[in-house]
Amino acid sequence: MDLDFEAPLLEVEERINELEKLGKGSDIKFRSEITELKRKAKSISKKIYKNLTPWQTVQVARHKDRPLINNYIKNICSNFIELHGDRCYGDDQGIIGGFATIGNRQVMLIGHQKGNSVEENLKCNFGMANPEGYRKALRLMRLAERYKLPIVSLIDTPGAYPGLEAEERGQAEAIARNLAEMSQIATPIIIVITGEGGSGGAIGIGVGDAIIMLENAVYSVISPEGCASILWRDGAKAPLAAENLKITSDELLKLKVIDEIIPEPAGGAHRERDETMIAVKQTLVKYIDRLKRTSTSKLVNKRYEKFAALGRFGKKKR
Amino acid sequence: MDLDFEAPLLEVEERINELEKLGKGSDIKFRSEITELKRKAKSISKKIYKNLTPWQTVQVARHKDRPLINNYIKNICSNFIELHGDRCYGDDQGIIGGFATIGNRQVMLIGHQKGNSVEENLKCNFGMANPEGYRKALRLMRLAERYKLPIVSLIDTPGAYPGLEAEERGQAEAIARNLAEMSQIATPIIIVITGEGGSGGAIGIGVGDAIIMLENAVYSVISPEGCASILWRDGAKAPLAAENLKITSDELLKLKVIDEIIPEPAGGAHRERDETMIAVKQTLVKYIDRLKRTSTSKLVNKRYEKFAALGRFGKKKR
């Protein structure tokens, strides 16, 4: 899946690849051209990425090479111990979780899993969790509370799975329960929207003390396609809907829905994966250390006030 | 289902019935004979019921006319509001529950439901609950705790249902979870074994501050039939197993597993249903009032000590 707006960049990158292959034996021959091309690539990618439209950002947020939870676990966590099951019905792989160590800080890590291959995609349903996934997440968060571990939640989902069995087993209740419980869990909760923040499926593990977002992630009440097909009666109007819905990190920061944006390297997280993940790690460490300094009762109160203030536009009257 | 050991009694009762039918028009004719027969019936039933063997007691405890939870709800409760569902998978009718008022005391009533007709038997699986039943019971008990209502749990089950789906959805976990949670629920819990106290399926809603038992109820770690087929390799040895297992109320009182026996009228609860239910009501009222006087933290501690002491035969070493 290539991004069409990346075409000029991809062209240059391809040429660089070619030259590097050719030049394997004789470095000097192509060196200056490669250097020049790389400089050019950088400049193009900066230009493209500085001016992404919201709809282009959606494409970047969904890019198949974007770091996924598995990549974060592998690259910025040590001692990850995956924990399974909701103790009630099953083990959903659309949301995974377990103990993890991030820069010497022990945490409970949870997050949507999209999968890095077709096989994995199917196993975890492209990150569209069933109620079991949300219930497992809640179980793990309660365990984190018992063990006094901060919770890190990585959000990357098109949405909760709209399936028959998901309804049957209470998709709505599972998400609602999490929203209520997460507002009261007595340990720091840090949310990072790493890719797609898809509606109820996203916020179902998205209530916390710090809400952080990667620069090219998106977070929306409805997919642009869904919004377009309802309000424009034409799914193809998705770019327009994306524009209007204000789903990009800069907009969400203005709306105070998020606390911080983690900048992505020019060219996007899918191009500079390691760099991106290190930035995420550094931000997580910063917030873990910061939030640990607050007493849990104060933390829970502040968390309440944080969400209570969202969408409060008049003067307070309480 | 007639009980064979009741044969002499049933014979007299039948004769009384006949005479009463015949005598409809002319009371005087049969009156003295009826009076005499009734006296005889009473004397016979006293004799039979004074000397029930454990296996006969099992038959009485399982008698189809024995008062069931539905009868208790109808006869000793007012304002019963049944509550449904485990908020996870389904609504099991093998265990039911809801708000109830017993002698002006508001409680959360839960209990096994066996059903009064074949249709009902099937609907509630003869009182053999699935995990959903135990999880619903737990949900209702937590609600009772929130509303500061005492919990009354009526036990009458052959056991938890041994089905494929029950295993699949965690019958073991559901019972275990209840055992742990019930030990900590901060509101009085009163258990009454009204009929069959069948093993894990019984104790799954059987942890409380007061454990009360109807005189002819039984409570056992395994059904006499099951025990006989394992330890005697012959299910027909059930009467012998019943004898050896010590499952009758007098034995259980000696073992301090129960706190009080509610005497049944001569002839058993199935013969004097109203009288039996009133006795249960009076005992419940007594314990509700008594337990309410204890602070909940003290209550929970005493509950712990109560169960910790069961099967502690040496000197304490803690």
Add this chain to the structure above:
Amino acid sequence: MAWFKKSQKSESKEKSELWNICPSCKAHVYKEEWIAGLKVCPKCNYHDRLNYQERLDLILDNGTFKEINSEISTNDPINFVDAKGSYAEKAKAAKKKTGMNEAVVTGCGNINDIPVVVAVMDFRFMGGSLGSGTGEKILLAAEYALRNKRPYIIFSASGGARMHEGIISLMQMAKTCAAIARLNKAGVPYISVLTHPTTGGVSASFATIGDINISEPGALIGFAGRRVIEETIKQKLPKDFQTAEYLLEHGFLDKIVARKDMKEFFTQFLPYAMKTPKRRR
């Protein structure tokens, strides 16, 4: 029955003056009878939508309702415009049509002398969608219930989050649930009544986490829309899918209460819930 359908069509206009046509079974019922029957179809028991005033009349003692936070209205945090125009215009039209400021009315009142706090959603106002004003009113009413230790009852009726407010509408799910969680913690009763229809973001927030969840017969309750699910799983859904009866069977409702019995139900239920909070008059 072709002849009947035909005549139905031609006569429908004049008939509509006198008759109400049941949205479910299409039976013709005298308007007077329809209203007297609380908008419940005498033929098929369909419980038609009520507006907030009808709901309040049905449940509260006459003259006891006192509205709170009535001045809170819609906001347009993302200056949303769609094919049909701006959200600001749409909201203005909704206000004009309904005489409401938002999709929910909140306040306190009595149910057979028992004081309660209520929030009643009204589907007429932009499909009962959950916007920032809706969420704020629901939260403030919860806080009012908490302060006054009164049971809180929400009658939901909603198509879900109000997408015209973008992410802010999504946040109302977390916001309202946080308010409910505080009630839970304090032992203040919260009862959810899911009326027809309660779907999407409202089903996935405060509506499904009542101490007890009750509903009316036949009410549509679900997270995802029927069409979306059918497209996803490539099969037809059962007829009773996402009805109140279906949810009861699957463990998510405590009880289905017919409209005519709703007030009596609360009269029976509330004394059980009122042990912690003091009774005030």
Add this chain to the structure above:
Amino acid sequence: MAWFKKSQKSESKEKSELWNICPSCKAHVYKEEWIAGLKVCPKCNYHDRLNYQERLDLILDNGTFKEINSEISTNDPINFVDAKGSYAEKAKAAKKKTGMNEAVVTGCGNINDIPVVVAVMDFRFMGGSLGSGTGEKILLAAEYALRNKRPYIIFSASGGARMHEGIISLMQMAKTCAAIARLNKAGVPYISVLTHPTTGGVSASFATIGDINISEPGALIGFAGRRVIEETIKQKLPKDFQTAEYLLEHGFLDKIVARKDMKEFFTQFLPYAMKTPKRRR
């Protein structure tokens, strides 16, 4: 393969001196190899039962185990006698055979220098059945863990409640779970390791309510017996029914850990659980 089976049979006696026959796949494995492989079949990965001493050796640092409450033994609260004789005799024989006083050994020790409290059930002692002495030891070890704020690990292996002790054995389910609930409340870690087999009353009490539940590959875990279920539902059960893998899939296990990795697993895991309790040496 008839010839093989035949030869297998005739030679089995002399072979049994040198060889171990895998209870699962019937493969012949040199006894030395079998022991060196921790009683795990190199052919089919069957994890054979360990006795308590082997389990302790496997998991604790050498020489760190200190037993507690070793004097607690079986009781005969109902003077039980069955077709084969008295429970008292049976218990005596079990003690003689195993050198144990009860079906569980409890104590404290270290896992790679992290102090823990352990309870190890031994299936050899009356099928690892849960009697009053078993329950008492498990409860006392939990109380010890609570007092000393050390993680509590139970390795279960049991056919269920010990029916020879009648209702008192059933009560051990509630008793042990009450002890676990106290740990939960205090934030003291409790880890359940369900080894082959863990069924009946033990599966329905402490074994399934760990903060985390782990198991070994292929372990049998279930509430009701396979035969009872088949008789009840009148159908054959799937082959993997009630295996650890089945339970993992159905949401009741956190992880399946191979025997050789068990100690390392705890070494990785315990630091996460040790944030509340102080580390003691």
